Structure formats: structure tokens, C-alpha cells
Amino acid sequence: xxxxxxxxxxxxxxxxxxxxxxxxxxxxxxxxxxxxxxxxxxxxxxxxxxxxxxxxxxxxxxxxxxxxxxxxxxxxxxxxxxxxxxxxxxxxxxxxxxxxxxxxxxxxxxxxxxxxxxxxxxxxxxxxxxxxxxxxxxxxxxxxxxxxxxxxxxxxxxxxxxxxxxxxxxxxxxxxxxxxxxxxxxxxxxxxxxxxxxxxxxxxxxxxxxxxxxxxxxxxxxxxxxxxxxxxxxxxxxxxxxxxxxxxxxxxxxxxxxxxxxxxxxxxxxxxxxxxxxxxxxxxxxxxxxxxxxxxxxxxxxxxxxxxxxxxxxxxxxxxxxxxxxxxxxxxxxxxxxxxxxxxxxxxxxxxxxxxxxxxxxxx
Numbered sequence: 318x319x320x321x322x323x324x325x326x327x328x329x330x331x332x333x334x335x336x337x338x339x340x341x342x343x344x345x346x347x348x349x350x351x352x353x354x355x356x357x358x359x360x361x362x363x364x365x366x367x368x369x370x371x372x373x374x375x376x377x378x379x380x381x382x383x384x385x386x387x388x389x390x391x392x393x394x395x396x397x398x399x400x401x402x403x404x405x406x407x408x409x410x411x412x413x414x415x416x417x418x419x420x421x422x423x424x425x426x427x428x429x430x431x432x433x434x435x436x437x438x439x440x441x442x443x444x445x446x447x448x449x450x451x452x453x454x455x456x457x458x459x460x461x462x463x464x465x466x467x468x469x470x471x472x473x474x475x476x477x478x479x480x481x482x483x484x485x486x487x488x489x490x491x492x493x494x495x496x497x498x499x500x501x502x503x504x505x506x507x508x509x510x511x512x513x514x515x516x517x518x519x520x521x522x523x524x525x526x527x528x529x530x531x532x533x534x535x536x537x538x539x540x541x542x543x544x545x546x547x548x549x550x551x552x553x554x555x556x557x558x559x560x561x562x563x564x565x566x567x568x569x570x571x572x573x574x575x576x577x578x579x580x581x582x583x584x585x586x587x588x589x590x591x592x593x594x595x596x597x598x599x600x601x602x603x604x605x606x607x608x609x610x611x612x613x614x615x616x617x618x619x620x621x622x623x624x625x626x627x628x629x630x631x632x633x634x635x636x637x638x639x640x641x642x643x644x645x646x647x648x649x650x651x652x653x654x655x656x657x658x659x660x661x662x663x664x665x666x667x668x669x670x671x672x673x674x675x676x677x678x679x680x681x
Contacts, residue, residue, distance in 0.1 A: 419651040420651070420653055422651075423650050423651055430445065431445065431554065435541075435550060436547055439541055439546065439547070440486075443482060443483060443541070446537055446538060447478075447479040447482045447483065449534070449660065450479060450481075450482060450531045450534050451478060451479055452649065452655075452656045453530045453655075453657045453660055454471065454474045454475055454478055454526055455471060455475070456646045456647040456655045456656060457469075457526050457529075457646065458470075458474065458522075458526060459647075460641055460646055461522055461641070464641040464642055464643065465641065467515075467518055467519060467522045468508075468515065468519045469519055469520075469523040469526050470508055470519070470523055472507065473500065473503035473506075473507045473523075474504065474523060474526055474527055474531075476503075477496065477497075477500025477504075477527060478500065478527065478531030478534075479531070480500070481493055481497055481500060481532060482534060482535050482538050483538075484496040484535075485536070485539050486538040486539075486542060489542065490539060493535040493538075493539070497527065497531075497532050500527045500531070501524045504520055504524060504527065508520050529664065530657075530660070533664040533665060533668060534660075534667065536667035536670075536671040539671055540670070540671050542680075543674075543680060543681060544681055545607075545608060545609045548607045548609075549608065549674055551607065552600075552603040552604070552608060552619075552670070552674075553623075553666065553667065553670040553671075554663075555599055555603060556596050556599055556600055556603065556619065556623040556670070557623060557627050557662055557666050559595045559596055559599040560593075560596040560623055560624045560628075560662070561592070561627060561631075561662055562595065563588075563591040563592045563593075563594060563595025563596065563624075564584070564588040564591050564592035564595075564624075564628070565588065565591075566591060567587055567590065567592075567594075568583070568584065568585045568588025568589075568591060569588075571587045572585030572586075572587045572588050573585065573587065574586045574587065576588065576589055577632055580636050580639065581631070581632055581635040584628075584631070584632070589624070589628060592624040592627065593621060593624040593625075596620035596621065596623050596627075597616070597617045597620035597621055597624070598620070599616075599620060600615075600616035600617060600618075600619040600620025600623065601614075601616035601617050601620065603619075604616030608674070608677075608678060609678060611677065611678055615673075618673070622669050622670075622673060623666055623669065623670065626662075626665050626669045627663075627666050628662075629665060630661050630662040630663070630664060631661050631662045633661070633665065634646075634657065634658070634661035635661075645658050646658050
């Protein structure tokens, strides 16, 4: 494009209408004058062009031609022709991520079954523990086989796991250890009936499952053998549930700083503070009014330990699920996931509560 094509539109030049190109400077010699002002770049005209008063296409762009022009110099171009900016998106409300109605209903139902079996007939509660252990083992071994092709033998695990819980209730800690050893041996022998490929990883996963689910659950049965056994088990359940609830409520409302983002992005440090606070308060009340010879300060220590063990247990199962690439271990409990998704904080907390209660008030 050369300079002769930039004729100023009528009525907009500084010297009024004229014919031909305007001189570039004060001298009117025949030689070209030096350009003293950069030529503006005219934006592309939309398809169909602009229409002047006679219906002909006009070449004037939609904005000012020169830098000193303002939109008021072109009254035929309304300012409303520009597209207004989109309104800001509405702020999203925090979501719990689960069906809270179903979760509360299932939780109340499970609590009713546990309390009824615990206070009506203690052996029935041992049966509830055994059923939970078997279902948890089924969920864990199924996910291992689906996601990692690890075939931990379920039959010896289920039989040995149930026997472990019963042995702990009947024979105490010694019976639980013997049942654990026999279960591990049964896993090694049972796997020998299949080809040797993958034997080591299968039996390793089987022994891990035997320790992780039934052996840790046996400590709940050991609590039940004390004179105030139902109250000890109820204290254990209350503190664990209160810790989880405090972590959820405080973390959902105030959580900003991640606790372990690579393991469980939803957990926050504020939630951990909530778990500790709620568990310590509940522990002081339970030890003072439910446990024989218990003291409130012991409850504070017990609540602190429960908050720590429950959080670590939750993170531990989150680590397993992240390695497997799943969100929940199962779908048996609406709003909760599977049985293992409810046992994650209970299992590692059981030996902690049993040990501290034994130290504070004895095992009788």
C-alpha cells in the first residue's frame, strides 16, 4: 500500500474537503516529503462492509481512524454495537461429594445394629465383627485382582479371619496370634495349587490382608472381654466417629491448607485440628462417665491418640486406593462406598484404644 491511497474521509481532514492527496509537510515541492507520522493500520472491514447514507459500502472502520479521534466524532456509530462483557459466573457452593442423606441413613442403621448386638448379647457382636471382616477381605482381594492382577486367596483368608476374631474373644491375645500364624500358613499352602507364576506377590498380598483386616479387628473383640467391655467398645466407636466427623465438618467449612495432597487432596490441616479437638472433648466425657475408674485427663490423651491413628488409617487406605486407581473399595453401603471405606480409620485405631485403656484402667 502506498501513501496515495490514504485519502482522508470527507469532513474529517484538517483542511476540509479537497481533491487528491494532502501534502505531507509545509513545503509543496514536487519531490516526495519525508513522512512525519506513522500511518495507522485499519482493521479489516466485516463482510458486507459498512453502509453509508446512500446504501453504498463505506470504508470507514468501526473505531477511530487516527489517534486523536474520539468515538464522539462518529455519531452514526452507536457505542452499544460493542458486545458487552459476559457476566461473572455464579460462585459454586461447596459440595460434600456424596449423598449425605443416604450416608446418614446407612450410618444410623449400622449404629443401631452395633448397639443392639453389643448390649443384648455380646457374642452376637463378635459375629458382626466377623461378618464385617469377611466382607472387607472380599472387597480388598477383589480390587487387588481387578486392578493389579494379584490373586490373594480369599477362602483361607475368610475362614482364618473369622477364626481370628472368635479366637481373640475366647482365648485372648494369645489365641489371636495363633490364629494369625495359622491363617498365614494356610495362605501359603492354598496358593500352591496354582501355577508358580506370581506366587510371591499373591502370598505377600494375602498375608498383608490377613494382618490389615482381621488381625487388627481382633482388638475390638479383646476390648469386649473386659467387665465393662461394651462401654469400652462404644467408647472406641464414638471417638473414631467423632474424630472423622470433626475432621470432615471443620475441613469442609474452613479447610484451606492441604494435609497430604499427594495421598488425599481433600484432607486439610484445619480438618486435622477439628479431629483432634472433637476427639479430645469426646474422650474426656467418655472416660469420665463411661469407663470404670477412668479420668477426664486420660480421655484427653485417648482422644488425641485416636485422632492421630484414625487420620493415619484413613491416609493409609487412601494410599492403597490411589495405587489401585479407584475411589472406593466397594459399593455395598450407599453414601459410604464399601465396608473397607468405613473400616479404614477403625482398624488401626482398635489396637491403640485397647492398649491405652489397658494402661489406664487395666484389662479386667
